[in-house]
Amino acid sequence: MLQEIIIEKTSNFWIDNGIVGLYKALRLLPEAEDFDIRLESDKLEIKALDDSFDVADFFEQSERSCRSAIFEKNRELRLDFKK
Numbered sequence: 001m002l003q004e005i006i007i008e009k010t011s012n013f014w015i016d017n018g019i020v021g022l023y024k025a026l027r028l029l030p031e032a033e034d035f036d037i038r039l040e041s042d043k044l045e046i047k048a049l050d051d052s053f054d055v056a057d058f059f060e061q062s063e064r065s066c067r068s069a070i071f072e073k074n075r076e077l078r079l080d081f082k083k
């Protein structure tokens with residue numbers, strides 16, 4: 001199990017803004033209370049608060065949540081990408 005991950009600032013505008021976006025997305029999840037999520041000027045640090053929690057699983061949950069939110073918004077706007 002992955003207990004901690006640190007993503008360092010790259011000084012690339014797009015990547016660093018993606019790190020901030022990841023921080024914001026992770027904080028919205030209900031499971032966020034099981035992790036210490038800190039955004040500092042030079043890194044994003046995510047630590048499991050308990051040995052039974054896995055940071056990799058938390059990332060996967062975040063991906064599913066974001067994908068679901070995007071598809072729901074598309075349904076609301078009646079967008080169809082198959083055209």
